[in-house]
Amino acid sequence: MSLRGKLMWTLVPVIVLPLVLVGGTAWLYVREAGTHLLMTQLEQQLQQGEQAFTGVIRTSEGTVELLAQHMLTQRYLTLPESTRLAVAYGPMVSLLNQHLSVKPQLDKLILLDHAGSIDITAENDEEAIRLGTEQLRHLYASLPARKLWLQRDTRLKLIYLVVARKIMFRQPGQDAVGQPPAFRGYVVAVARLSLDWLKGKEETDSQPLVLHLTDKNGRLLDVTLDEPGARVHQARAKKVMQNSMTRVHLFEGDEPFWGGFRRLADDLFLVGVMDVEHVRELTSPLARSLLMLALVTAAVAAVLVMVLISRHVLQPVRTMSWIIDNFRKTQSLPESVTDRQDEMGDIIRALYDLLGGLLSSYERINQLSRFDLLTGLPNRMSFTRALDEYIRQNAGRSDVIALIHLDLDGFKYVNDVHGHHVGDALLKQVAERLEMLVSHLSLRGVSSGMCQDMLARLGGNEFAVLLTELTQAHQASLAAGRIQEVMKKPFVIDEQEIMLSASMGISLYPVDGQDAEQLLKNADLALFEAKQRTRGGYQFFTSALNLSAKRRLDLERMLHEALRKHQFSMYLQPKVDLQRGMAFDFEALVRWHHPEKGVISPAQFIQVAEESGLIQELGREIIYLSCEALGKLRTLQQNPNLRMSVNLSPLQFRDPSLIDFIQETAAHFGLHPRDLEFEVTESVMLEDQDHAFLMVNDLRALGASISLDDFGTGYSSLSYLRRFPFDTVKIDRSFVMELDESDEAAHIIASITRLIMDLDKKVVAEGVETPTQLARLRQCGVELAQGYLFSRPVPVEEVQCDFRSVVFEHPVSDGQQEL
CATH class of the missing domain: 3.30.450.20 (PAS domain)
Known part of the structure; x- marks a missing residue:
């Protein structure tokens, strides 16, 4: 139209x-x-x-x-x-x-x-x-x-x-x-009744207004039924009297009319009707x-x-329609369009100016839609379109296509420490090096809109390299090795040297996918596996990775359901005082009671919770259940001095309301934050030391204690012990396990214990499983120990506090020299 x-x-x-x-x-x-x-x-x-x-x-x-x-x-x-x-x-x-x-x-x-x-x-x-x-x-x-x-x-x-x-x-x-x-x-x-004032009284039934005298049944008393219209009037009068309403009312029917009546005496009524039509x-x-x-x-x-x-x-x-149609066909504008001086003339001239600006910006818009603004490389959309086009045009060929998905390791740390401007500069240098490498490998970029070999920035700190016309899959390995060599060289930005590595996932066409979307997905799964194993490495996609990803997705889905249905509980493991043989501190360890799979240990689901963003909700559930367990334990043991240790994930330190939640939850169960100790690993400090320092101080300001878990693994920097106000240091189980056969492990533990005690902090040895380990820990001067030798993690109803029979079964002899 x-x-x-x-x-x-x-x-x-x-x-x-x-x-x-x-x-x-x-x-x-x-x-x-x-x-x-x-x-x-x-x-x-x-x-x-x-x-x-x-x-x-x-x-x-x-x-x-x-x-x-x-x-x-x-x-x-x-x-x-x-x-x-x-x-x-x-x-x-x-x-x-x-x-x-x-x-x-x-x-x-x-x-x-x-x-x-x-x-x-x-x-x-x-x-x-x-x-x-x-x-x-x-x-x-x-x-x-x-x-x-x-x-x-x-x-x-x-x-x-x-x-x-x-x-x-x-x-x-x-x-x-x-x-x-x-x-x-x-x-x-x-008395004669004068009817002169009754308008239309003596007229026929076609007149609009008629009045009659009737008895209570509507029978006409003032006329006989032989008179014109009398029967119609009597029928209407009966309807009016049956209605029992004195006010005028509409009576529906084949011939609707308005009617009403007034009572004059016991059996004498005045009825009035008016024909609607x-x-x-x-x-x-x-x-x-x-x-x-x-x-x-x-x-x-x-x-x-x-x-x-x-x-x-x-x-x-x-x-205006002619201007637009001419612009669409010829990509040009007429010299003059209108001489109107009203609002429509202003609109036509504004359209003329808009099309002129659109014409000059067309190339710029096309550039931005296909290329990354920061590095100038093709973006994800351009990359996937070019790859799909290449696959379509070369279907049936026997050569191999390799897609290498790169992720820069530690890039977030560079951004957080040096600032985003340094991060942007680093991305530009990475793009330049990869372009030089692609050129050296005879990668040709984009030619006539048709993909040969290609480098693209997919977003953030992720890049993609496409290798075409390969004869063997191991050629992709050679290319990945060259990328590793290029990335090992330091990057210099603002006179600062920054070391960087890249983890890579590799998928191959046609075995790992038939289109760009599937190849990118599988390369991403391979990249995830490579980052799990070690930074700076690469991994080819296998069907096992797809199965692993499916299991991980199933586990994540079950985690959502478990949190909604509260399928978690806390098991407690005592920390035994080696001087008295009693336990006053307990570590709360979460257990997942799945209705079909039974009890699931945290080793199977904590990492998935952290990667899926569920760790905040799960962490709050653990703190709540731990406080509830401590309240029950104090009642069962009739000891109000028992304390509880709770593990905190590094990601929980990002929760701005964590401190308030701990305080409110403790108060809900009649506890004080000083009844709680929170165990953290050194990875908390690696993320953001300043923020971690503030959170630790806030926790201690509440009265809670802080314990450094798994000391002796990772960096184990002594600067952490000096800067962070830890109350307790837990020696990692890897040292305790070697006490049965290694004197060197005993000397290391003894040295760590003396150092920590000199800093006025408590020492806990975890993973104690044999009497020999217990005896040697006592020789080393360790104050507290926990492990299967004393008790496995058990529900709160099965907890015991007296372990004197275990601790003093093999007491240290007086002549035995302390290490």
Whole structure:
């Protein structure tokens, strides 16, 4: 779809739809407003009718009540008939006429004797309905105290309200005392109901507003069913009465209507109904006019909008489209594009400038996307693309391709000690040497986008060398040896000599992979194995490495699950005081209880935890479990002075919240950090001595002790003992194992012990397994020892503290000279 069409379908509805919605809303509003107006009128009619009818009813009821209790009425009815007419008839008629004169609502008052005969009749209107004795006879059938009903005069087509009141009293001197009042007759009031105010009362059922008088069942009392529309009105009246709601309500159905009612008396109701469709017919012409006006306005607005859009939007957009299309085809820009001085002109000129800048930057962007910015070598993306292309074009050939993946050993240390600017300079020199070596080996780099032999920087301190058209695999070994020789020469940066080596992993095509991704992956596995064995070496990829990597990934996955399910526990090994034969210090050693593989020793998973980044979480778990074990051990041994040693990984020293965690965990189990000793190896100092020094001091500031583990292996620099405030030094088990056969080992241990004790530090010998080793350690002056001779690492419930039978079984003789 063209832009013009999209704008039409986008903007025109934005203009037109609101106008249409306004028109539709006005149409609905007019219809609803008309309905609401007539609903209000219906409510008012019901209210007015209620007031009028109840006024007539109250007047009629009040009049008959007064007359029934009036003394003249009672005297008149007690007189004998022979004297009644002569003595009381005139006053009684005057009384009735007096009431009629002050109550124009009443048309007639009738007095009935106890036999049901009309005795006296007084009238305001001679044309009023004539009620004979037979019509009033039903009063005596039920003898109600008061009765109200409607009477229709079919001759005059008028409706009358008839209210009757029973006259009952005792006659003094004649009725016995306590005798109930005797029935004497009835007083009847007749009032004509004027329906002039009932709008539409006498109209047909097609009129919107109709009012009727009904009984409680909805039966019409004011009309007969033979009259036009009466049956429809009665059906609607019944629905209204069944709803039992006096307020106006909408009644759904084939012919919906609004309806409501008012209660006038016990069995007399005023019902009003209003036809919905008729209301809509009254309001529809105005509503349709408003809707048509809105539609016409919307159409005019749509045409006007499209004209403005075409002139001020589409024409500039076409110009910009032509500029872009011309730039794409010819890589050039026209000399002049527009003379518009509005915002669209500014946009066109900005586009022109942007394309000009893009044109000048295209080559630079292409260079950056394919080459490393620091060294100028091809990057990983360029390397993999070129290798895949070479493999595709040379598929089926019998020659060998070798991929050598290099990683600079100790490069992080150079960055940390000398700074990143030295690290960058070092990478440049490494790249230059490798380029010279590649050139010397007739490696040709990139030619016409097709890989022959290639050198690339993969990222960080990693490089890749690609050797093509090899006839034998050992040629890759020769190339790796040449790389080792080149890397042995010192690098000079800022007048400083830096020694560096490179570990290498080698994969071969086609045996180790069929594409660049697989070859790089396998070379990386070989590199990992080479770095595990020794720095500065190289390793060819083998299928065993792939299996080893899979096992490592499985172990890492199981480690995640073990940490989540808390499958670790602490085993304790005592450190025995060789002077007293008792153990007061214990080393906490973690054990992994796998549900399928059983107990897994830390030698199998600690390194994986460090390499996968899980060591921080695992280290916290070990500290938590160690504190928990110490609390249990103190309770079981009933000794609050027992202490616990916990091993810390060098990577845990990078955790900034380690100190806070130790303090909080110790407090959680009711311990103090002074109850803990943390064992570290000299690799902690090799990473970053300044940071390690601060962490050690922070731990000692808490009150915890620090122990240097595995002393005698690695560098074993005496400067560590001088600079770092260690409390204990543990002699490595490799020296203890040689005590059975080597006097030289005993002399070394004795010398180390004297040196450490002179520095006011404690000495622990680990790995004691035989009585001979124990005896010779005591000769050397060693204070504490641990090993299988005393106890294997055991759960806290199996720990014992008394080893006097073991220590003093072969005591050192008095004549035996201390080493």
